[in-house]
Amino acid sequence: xxxxxxxxxxxxxxxxxxxxxxxxxxxxxxxxxxxxxxxxxxxxxxxxxxxxxxxxxxxxxxxxxxxxxxxxxxxxxxxxxxxxxxxxxxxxxxxxxxxxxxxxxxxxxxxxxxxxxxxxxxxxxxxxxxxxxxxxxxxxxxxxxxxxxxxxxxxxxxxxxxxxxxxxxxxxxxxxxxxxxxxxxxxxxxxxxxxxxxxxxxxxxxxxxxxxxxxxxxxxxxxxxxxxxxxxxxxxxxxxxxxxxxxxxxxxxxxxxxxxxxxxxxxxxxxxxxxxxxxxxxxxxxxxxxxxxxxxxxxxxxxxxxxxxxxxxxxxxxxxxxxxxxxxxxxxxxxxxxxxxxxxxxxxxxxxxxxxxxxx
Amino acid sequence: xxxxxxxxxxxxxxxxxxxxxxxxxxxxxxxxxxxxxxxxxxxxxxxxxxxxxxxxxxxxxxxxxxxxxxxxxxxxxxxxxxxxxxxxxxxxxxxxxxxxxxxxxxxxxxxxxxxxxxxxxxxxxxxxxxxxxxxxxxxxxxxxxxxxxxxxxxxxxxxxxxxxxxxxxxxxxxxxxxxxxxxxxxxxxxxxxxxxxxxxxxxxxxxxxxxxxxxxxxxxxxxxxxxxxxxxxxxxxxxxxxxxxxxxxxxxxxxxxxxxxxxxxxxxxxxxxxxxxxxxxxxxxxxxxxxxx
Numbered sequence: 001x002x003x004x005x006x007x008x009x010x011x012x013x014x015x016x017x018x019x020x021x022x023x024x025x026x027x028x029x030x031x032x033x034x035x036x037x038x039x040x041x042x043x044x045x046x047x048x049x050x051x052x053x054x055x056x057x058x059x060x061x062x063x064x065x066x067x068x069x070x071x072x073x074x075x076x077x078x079x080x081x082x083x084x085x086x087x088x089x090x091x092x093x094x095x096x097x098x099x100x101x102x103x104x105x106x107x108x109x110x111x112x113x114x115x116x117x118x119x120x121x122x123x124x125x126x127x128x129x130x131x132x133x134x135x136x137x138x139x140x141x142x143x144x145x146x147x148x149x150x151x152x153x154x155x156x157x158x159x160x161x162x163x164x165x166x167x168x169x170x171x172x173x174x175x176x177x178x179x180x181x182x183x184x185x186x187x188x189x190x191x192x193x194x195x196x197x198x199x200x201x202x203x204x205x206x207x208x209x210x211x212x213x214x215x216x217x218x219x220x221x222x223x224x225x226x227x228x229x230x231x232x233x234x235x236x237x238x239x240x241x242x243x244x245x246x247x248x249x250x251x252x253x254x255x256x257x258x259x260x261x262x263x264x265x266x267x268x269x270x271x272x273x274x275x276x277x278x279x280x281x282x283x284x285x286x287x288x289x290x291x292x293x294x295x296x297x298x299x300x301x302x303x304x305x306x307x308x309x310x311x312x313x314x315x316x317x318x319x320x321x322x323x324x325x326x327x328x329x330x331x332x333x334x335x336x337x338x339x340x341x342x343x344x345x346x347x348x349x350x351x352x353x354x355x356x357x358x359x360x
Numbered sequence: 361x362x363x364x365x366x367x368x369x370x371x372x373x374x375x376x377x378x379x380x381x382x383x384x385x386x387x388x389x390x391x392x393x394x395x396x397x398x399x400x401x402x403x404x405x406x407x408x409x410x411x412x413x414x415x416x417x418x419x420x421x422x423x424x425x426x427x428x429x430x431x432x433x434x435x436x437x438x439x440x441x442x443x444x445x446x447x448x449x450x451x452x453x454x455x456x457x458x459x460x461x462x463x464x465x466x467x468x469x470x471x472x473x474x475x476x477x478x479x480x481x482x483x484x485x486x487x488x489x490x491x492x493x494x495x496x497x498x499x500x501x502x503x504x505x506x507x508x509x510x511x512x513x514x515x516x517x518x519x520x521x522x523x524x525x526x527x528x529x530x531x532x533x534x535x536x537x538x539x540x541x542x543x544x545x546x547x548x549x550x551x552x553x554x555x556x557x558x559x560x561x562x563x564x565x566x567x568x569x570x571x572x573x574x575x576x577x578x579x580x581x582x583x584x585x586x587x588x589x590x591x592x593x594x595x596x597x598x599x600x601x602x603x604x605x606x607x608x609x610x611x612x613x614x615x616x617x618x619x620x621x622x623x624x625x626x627x628x629x630x631x632x633x634x635x636x637x638x639x640x641x642x643x644x645x646x647x648x649x650x651x652x653x
Contacts, residue, residue, distance in 0.1 A: 052550050073556035085547035089569045098565070099555030150555075 002063030002076070002153040003028050004049065004186060009058035009068075011044055018044050020210045021058065026154075026188065031180050034190045035197040036207035037233070043158055045207070046190045050079050050156050062153060073103075078147035079156040083163060084139045086131040086146070092118075093127040096146045110149075117148040120179070137168045144179070154186040161196060173199060194234050198222065206230045223346075228354035231282050237311060239348075240288060240322040244281040246272055246349065254359075256281050256349070259318050263295050265344040267359040273351040280350040285311060287346035288324040290332065294339030298322070303332055314338060391633075398626035404616055408623055415627035424603060425628065428611035431518065435589050435607060438522035440582040444575060447530045451537030452567070466538065470531035477528075481595040484524045485511075511596045517605045521592050528592075529585070533578045540574030541567070576647035580640055587636050608632045 004026040011019040019041045026032050034042035047053040049060060051072035060068040067075045078099075086095050093114055100110045118124045121141045131139055140160060147155055161169045161176075177200055180187055191197055197204045198218045206213045206221060206229075214226035225231035231239045244256040246269075254267040258281060273279060288296070290312055301321070302313035310330035314322050324340040326332055349357040398415055402408025419425050454465050472480065488495045488510045496507045510520040544567065552562050568575075590609035597605050606614070612632065616625025 050550075050554065052553070072550075072554045077554070079551070079554055081547050081551060083545070083547060085545060085551040087548060087551070087566060098552075098557070102556040102558075102561060146551075146555075 002186065003061075004154060004188070005059075005061040006045075006049075007059040007061075009045070009048065009060060010056050011041070011048060011053065012056055017210055019048075022212055024205065024212065024215065026186060028186055029184050031177075031187045031189065031200055031202045033197040033201035033204045034188065034207060035192070035194060035204050035233070036213075037192060040207045041210050042190045042192075042205075042207045046079075046156050046158055046188060049075075049154075049188065050077055051075050052079075076153040077156055078150045078152035078154075079158065080140075080143045080147050080160045082159045084131075084143040084160075086139060086142055088131050091128050091130055092123065092134070092142050092145075095131070095142060096149050099146065099150050113149045113151070114145075117145045120148065120182070121145050136164050137172060140164060140172060144176075148183070152185070154188060157187065157189045159190055159192070161191070161193075176200065194236065198234070204234075206233065208233070223360065224358050225282075225348065225356055227356055228280065228282065228350040231348060231350070231356065235284055237285050237323050239282045239284050241350075242281045242283075242320060242322070244279050244349075246279055254349070256347070259316060259320075261295050261297075263342045263344065263347070265347050265359045267347070267349065267357060272357055273349060273355070278352040282348035282350055282356075283342055284346065285323045285325045287343035288322060288340050289343070290324055290326040290330070290338055291341035292339065294341035296322070296340040296342060298338065298340070300332055300334050300336045300338050302334055303330070305330070312338065312340075314340060394626045394633075395630055397623060398630045400623045402622040402626075403620045404622045404625075411623065415624045416631070419624055419628050419631070424606060424614075425611060427603065428606045428608050431606060432587060432589065432608045434518055435522060435593070436583065436586045438518060439525050439586045440579060442522075443526045443530055443533060443582055444578050446526060447533035447578065448537050448571070448575065450530065451534045451541055452563075454534065455538055455541045466534070469534050472528050473531035475528065477591040477595065480524065480528045481592065484527075485596070488520065512600055514601075514604050517596070521596050524596075525586075525589075525592055529582075533582070536574055536578055537571065540571045544570050572647075572650070576644065576650075579647060580644045583643055584636055584640050587632070587639070 004024075006022055006024040009019060009022045010017070022045060034045060036042045044053055048055050048068075049062075051067070051070060051074075055068040058068070059066055062075055062077065087098065090098065096114045096117060097110045100113065105113075114127070115124070118127055121144060123138065123141050123145060126134060126138055126142070131142070134142065140163075143160070157176075161172055164172055173196060176189075180200075189196070189200060201218055203215060203217055204221045205215050206226075208229050214221055214230045216224070216226075221230060221234050225234060225239075228241070232241070242258050244258040247255045247257055247262070248269040249255050249264060252269050254265050254269050254272045256263050256265060256279070263281075286309075296314075296316065298314040298316040300312055301315045304311040304313070306328075308328050310326040310328060310332065312324045312326050312330070312332055314324055316322060322340070324338075332338060345359050347359045349359075351357070397408075399410060399412060400408035401411045401415070450469060454462055454469070457465055475483075487493050490496065490507045490509045490512075493507075495510070499508050499510070500506065508516075510516045548566060548570075549562060552566055557565060588609055589607050590613070593605060593607050594602075594610055594613075602610070608628070609632070612625050612628045615621045615628055
């Protein structure tokens with residue numbers, strides 16, 4: 001168990017910069033999720049922590065040691081690869097014991113640790129099989145088992161659920177969360193799936209375009225996104241964005257104006273963006289509810305019934321598409337006029353640079 | 361999709377038919393004829409009398425046959441395993457290169473393979489020439505400062521031709537090994553490096569077992585090819601004593617085409633045919649079993 005500290009870590013391949021001065025402090029026992037779109041550098045960052053990619057600049061510390069110049073096996077980390085990277089010619093038992101044998105662990109100890117890990121992951125009956133004889137979910141467990149037996153200071157998981165089918169992915173996600181609670185070791189998990197990030201993480205590191213956009217708990221990232229990118233990337237369906245102007249009401253709060261409609265918010269004018277031009281209002285579908293006295297009027301273009309709630313796609317008079325929410329038993333249909341009420345305490349404003357200001 | 365069984369059958373027949381006809385005409389029928397011929401005292405051209413197993417008994421008692429069999433085995437030992445190991449080593453080295461460098465080096469190793477044997481013979485005959493051969497610079501210090509003909513000194517003949525053969529044919533094996541090595545996912549090596557496996561352990565525990573099916577294939581192809589060795593041995597021994605370095609196919613050639621003994625030649629060919637089939641099947645089975653272990 002150890003803290004992992006990244007100081008000004010940069011990476012480039014020739015002229016192409018992949019990561020630009022990344023800083024991070026991961027506390028011992030945390031479940032950290034690197035979240036971001038493809039190509040944002042999250043897997044590269046993980047591989048740099050593992051020692052599989054060289055660090056061009058900056059420092060990586062695991063526990064008390066600086067490790068960025070050490071080979072992978074001396075960093076005390078174990079990795080679960082996206083396609084598991086099991087040794088195809090070895091049995092599950094051999095796959096799990098290979099790393100321990102390489103460092104000269106005695107046989108009884110190897111066997112004890114393999115049995116214990118197999119017990120934890122409920123794969124005892126698979127120990128004498130080869131990877132080709134296992135299902136995707138079983139391979140995934142073996143890959144995790146191979147990491148567990150080494151008793152590492154941190155687990156690095158590179159999109160480990162992406163090759164599983166939908167149902168299995170959800171189950172494995174739950175099991176992974178339970179495993180983390182049980183062994184309480186630092187885990188760093190890379191994914192582009194925001195549901196995985198929200199459900200698993202102690203803290204999420206949202207990455208975009210070579211940089212960290214935000215580090216925060218899932219709820220912080222969701223309800224107080226640091227930037228327009230984070231706001232758009234996290235949450236499904238995505239946040240609605242409308243170009244607006246900010247005005248001040250009598251109580252010193254911001255009123256946003258868009259297309260002739262004024263929406264009162266709880267955001268203090270003093271905390272709002274200084275320039276009132278080029279502002280964007282961000283409001284999540286659950287803060288944009290179908291109501292008779294709503295401020296925003298439009299026509300329903302599509303209704304998505306999810307059972308517990310209904311997503312209503314509405315076209316505003318200026319042609320903008322927004323998504324609002326209605327109750328599960330909504331009677332709305334496409335083509336009907338509808339009005340939406342904005343929950344003023346749950347709005348976000350973004351300035352021209354994408355920096356966020358929150359009503360709450 | 362459900363298809364008409366009969367039309368499927370017909371399509372298969374049309375596609376496979378030409379091959380079966382040609383294979384039957386050019387391989388199966390001549391083979392049967394050869395076996396039949398081996399039981400007669402026929403000359404090279406024309407019929408002969410049935411003599412039963414006499415040809416086989418005669419041949420097995422020939423000193424020259426035993427000489428040829430021994431030389432062939434010796435040549436196989438000198439080429440098959442060394443060629444395979446050298447090819448694997450080169451393939452692993454080439455596999456570490458990237459981009460155009462890899463293509464260039466691979467082409468360099470493959471180039472000799474496309475040369476006809478006569479050209480290979482001329483190149484190497486020039487290199488090993490007693491008077492002006494480059495190789496004499498290496499030979500002289502080991503021979504008391506005197507040059508030596510490697511193909512006219514019997515103990516050196518087989519090793520020399522074996523070395524030339526390896527140089528000539530390894531390009532193809534390198535290619536097969538590179539294909540095999542590329543099949544191993546780089547992530548497996550990354551996992552191994554996290555698992556504290558050093559270079560040698562990665563080779564022994566990962567590369568070697570995973571590339572084993574290709575190794576088995578290369579060994580088998582090599583075994584068959586070298587049991588049939590003729591060209592290089594024949595060319596390098598022209599103008600010298602041929603009998604001490606004779607190999608099986610050369611022996612068959614001598615019986616049939618130089619001594620006009622069609623029946624005995626066919627018997628020797630049948631023996632070689634049987635040896636090749638038995639050895640290659642046994643070897644391939646043994647190698648496969650090892651791979652599955």
